[in-house]
Amino acid sequence: MSLTTSKEKYAQIIKSQAKSLGFDFCGIAKAEFLEEDAPKLENWLNQNYHGQMAYLANHFDKRLDPAKLVDGAKTVVSLIYNYYPDKPIAAVEGTYKIAKYAYGKDYHFVIKDKLKVLLENLQEQIGEIGGRAFVDSAPVMERQWAQKSGLGWTGKNSLLLNRNMGSFFFLAELIIDLEVSPDTPLAKDYCGTCTKCIDACPTDAIVQPGVVDSSKCISYFTIELKDQIPEEVKGKFENWIFGCDICQDVCPWNRFSKAHQEPAFLPHPELEGFTSRDWExxxxxTFNKVFQKSAVKRTKLEGLKRNISFVKK
Structure with missing residues (x-):
């Protein structure tokens, strides 16, 4: 087998294995320094758009260079995993809302397990491969890698958009020391002149197309911020108490979203029937029982109560 055909064969094997594990899309990019993204990241940090998320300023070089995360890194495999629910939990008008990604079991565990299996399967089929799996838990610029591997483009809300399924999905990566045929990056931006996400954001967190000031985002206020929520955003949360989906809900590309098929992402039975009073x-x-394996645990009960009190009319 020639080197070229072996690299193409590896790509086919990776994509086939990813599909068998439930990933919706798989893209491949050459592991190299993200030269174009370095000044953008530096500028974003200098503007303090990361707020109190100091960890985002750490490991600057690692964020841009996969070889600093995996010795001999040759390839970044980007994967998409759907989490769009069959129906929103807060279907009753006036009920408190949590981001759709947090309905079921914490995605870090669900997807990390799948990535480990994927790497093991590749090692069985191809041979010794060194690499690491990443799910939003290390300094990896996942949206940039997903775009480089042809999975989508960066929307005006800064999220990765995919023409077949919008944006309600998780991104994950395998960085491996195996050379694989890369996919072609998606050069076109399919948002066009649409500004629905910018217009809909109640706290004006989208400061320019593709750039979000995280320190103004409802998700930041309800999850990352440990202090009291500033009074100037009082009345702007539209009942969101953990995360926010506004910029995704209004995105025309999310009309292509289809319900996920992952049992682990189904909400706890009690959560589906939560009324405003139950939340308050x-x-x-109850918190321990309903959110035992959920991402909502990050706020702890005190944080959730703080958010509910702030949103409560």
Missing amino acids: EITQE
Whole structure:
């Protein structure tokens, strides 16, 4: 087998294995320094758009160079995993809302397990491969890598958009020391003149197309911010108490979203019937039971209560 055909064969094997594990899309990019993204990242940090998320300023070089994360890195495999629910939990008008990604089991665990299996399967089929799996838990610029591997483009809300399924999905990566035929980056921006996400953001967090001031984002206020929420954003949360989906809900590309097929992402049975009163009177016992394996655990009960009090009319 020639080197060229072996690299193409590896790509086919990777994509086939990814599909068998439930990933919706798989793209491949050459592992190299993200030269174009370095000044953008530096400028974003200098503007303090990361707020209190100090960790985003750490490991600057690692964010831009996959070889600093995996010795001998040759390839970045980007994967998409759908989390769009069959129906929103807060279907009743006036009920508190949490981001759709947090309905079920914490995605870090679900997808990380799949990535480990994927790497093991590749090692069985191809041979010894060194690499690491990443799910939003290390300094990897996942949207940039996904775009380089042809999975989509960066929308005006800064999220990766895919023409077949919008943006309600998780991104994950395998960085490996195997040379694989790369996919062609998506050069076109399919947002056109649409500004629905910018217009809909109640806290004006999208400061320019593709750039979000995280320190103004409802997701930041309800999850990352440990202090009191500033009074100037009072009345602007539209009942969101953990995360926010506004800029995704209004995006025309999300009309292509289809319900996920992942049992782990189904909400806890009690959560589906939560009323405003249930949220307001939630106890530690209920919190532990309903959100035992959920990303909502990040706020702890005190943080969730703070958010509910702030949003409560």
